[in-house]
Amino acid sequence: MKEVVLIQDAMDEGFEIGFEIGITYYRDTQMIEGMLRRGKTVDEIVEFCDFPRELVEKVRADMAVTV
Numbered sequence: 001m002k003e004v005v006l007i008q009d010a011m012d013e014g015f016e017i018g019f020e021i022g023i024t025y026y027r028d029t030q031m032i033e034g035m036l037r038r039g040k041t042v043d044e045i046v047e048f049c050d051f052p053r054e055l056v057e058k059v060r061a062d063m064a065v066t067v
Helices: 002-037 042-049 053-066
Strands: none
Touching: 002 042, 002 053, 042 053
């Protein structure tokens, strides 16, 4: 029975961590999208916000597909 509780605790903790990562990713992508819409370049966003270049380029590419 103790193993079940430990497994459930680990699953709950993993869910919370995953949720936090998802919220952060969503918030970051929304910020990047807003900056791109305001005419900021990838280089400016990477330098100013310290986001990974790959993330900024992915958001820009996704915007091009949906716009």
